[in-house]
Amino acid sequence: MRAAPRRTVVTESVLACLVLLCSLAPVPLIPPAHPVVVTLLGVWTALLVPARRMYPALTVLGCVPVIAGDNVWAMVVVPCVVWSAMRRVAPLRRAWGVIGASGAGAVLLSIAAQSLSGLPAMRYLVVGAGATALFILLPALSGVMMGRRRPLTRLLRERNAYLEQARLLNDEAARMEERARIAAEMHDLLGHRIGLISVHAGALQLAAERQAPQLAAQAELLHTTAGTAMDELRGILGVLRHRSDKDSGERGTREDLAALVADSRNAGADAELHWNATESMEADARTRQAVHRVTREGLANALKHAPGAPVRVTLHGEGDTVVVSVVNDAPPVPCSPGDGNRSGLVGLQERIGLLGGSLHAGPRPEGGFALCARIPVRPDAPSAYATSPKPLSDGAGSRPPLSTEVLTWPRLLGGGCAALLVLLPTIGGSVALLILALLH
Known part of the structure; x- marks a missing residue:
């Protein structure tokens, strides 16, 4: 007993x-x-x-x-x-x-x-x-x-569990194969074009230093931006190919955000960084990566849609949550709406949603635009390439095996x-x- x-x-x-x-x-x-x-x-x-x-x-x-x-x-x-x-x-x-x-x-x-x-x-x-x-x-x-x-x-029951695991492994293999194909296409299509842009930007920088020194800074920024785009493309390809990004853990730091703000300031924006978090804040690499993406997207949108307007990047911690916001005032000279399709914001929404955070973006009542994200310091969500146990919708993918009751029903x-x-x-x-x- x-x-x-x-x-x-x-x-x-x-x-x-x-x-x-x-x-x-x-x-x-x-x-x-x-x-x-x-x-x-x-x-x-x-x-x-x-x-x-x-x-x-x-x-x-x-x-x-x-x-x-x-x-x-x-x-x-x-x-x-x-x-x-x-x-x-x-x-x-x-x-x-x-x-x-x-x-x-x-x-x-x-x-x-x-x-x-x-x-x-x-x-x-x-x-x-x-x-x-x-x-x-x-x-x-x-x-x-x-x-x-x-x-x-x-x-x-054991056979059903084995079939369930085999189905998940097959689905994961299919996803990895598709990601490898997408990575190869991105490498072939975008890698070559960005490489050409970087080469021509370097040549333009050398020519500007000799013939038009007043344009040397802009040419250097173009060359640096092209190199940064190539590095980020390599990082995305590494994620698609299921390789961990060794440099992603260094993003989202104070120095990294300060560098982004400095690049925007060099491009003509009145940008400032307000870091209100502790220096010893240990955030997950995925959280730091998301903070970097939010800051970069906000600064890029401010440069594109509100040139000349002051931009403030603020980061502060709230316990187990990191809050990052990019707020710009109304531009000094009214400009026509851009031709953006909000694809960058949609991508940010999906990335932060996978981490269990939230993203808010929209115009301010007093004018300007605000982009704010709340991201967990230690997200519980799996990485972007983790296996999802849920079956694909609309009948896509392999069909899940029958339940134990159905399998054993005749017997x-x-x-x-x-x-x-x-x-x-x-x-x-x-x-x-x-x-x-x-x-x-």
Whole structure:
């Protein structure tokens, strides 16, 4: 009892008390010829209920005296005890041995009982053999059938888990193959173009230093921006190819944001950085990367849509959350709306949403634009290339395997129907026995 779970102990205790009550409650109402024997048989039957879990074979053999006794109410409980115990008897050879021994023991004990009581031998033997078949042999056969089904159900559950894992691995392999193809196309299409831009920007910088020194700073910025774009393209390709970005952990720091603000200031923007977080704030690499992307997107939008307007980049910590905002005032000279398609903001929304954060972007009431993101310092969300356990929508991808109930349904139906058919005579015999006892 100490080793068993509390729920099991409570359940078995309640069942044993119910069996004891069922076996002894009719005794005062219908006084038997041998009350002491009837009471002992009721107590013995109640003890067999918890014993069937640890000693199933001995429990079936212990039901033999109840079949040969005079306690009809305890005899009705015997089929349930035998059925539950035989489900736990293994291997099959041992189960058949227990069935044979219990059947033979019940017949022999019936012969001994009739010889002591002086009842007619043939009639008592027929009744005893019928009771043995109905209350021991048939429930034991049904229990063996149900017990043989349990390993099959366990095997099918393991097979279902294996198929589920195989499906996830196949889906992951398909995603990685598609990402590798996209990375190759991006490398071939964009890498070559950006490389040409960088080369021509370098040549333009050299020419501007000799012929137009006033344009040298802009040419240098163009060359530097092209090189930065190439580095970022390599980082994106590394993510698509399932490689970790070694330099991503250095982004999102104070020096990194200061560099972004300095680049915008060199491009003509009135940009400022307000760092209100502690210097020792240890944020996840994905959080730092998201902070970098928000800052860069906000500064780029301010340069494009509000040239000449003051821009303030603010970062502060709120416990386990990092808040970064890029706010610009209205431009000094009204300009026509740009041709942007908000794809950058959509990408930021998806990136920050994967980390469990939120992004707000929109015009300010007093004029200008505000971009604000709240990102967890230690996000629980997986990285962008992690496997998603959810099936793809619209029927895309491989179909998930059928559930365990569907996989085992034919076998469960066959085994359950056969076991029920075997128990039908036992159920009918128990009802008839109870009716005869009440009429008597």
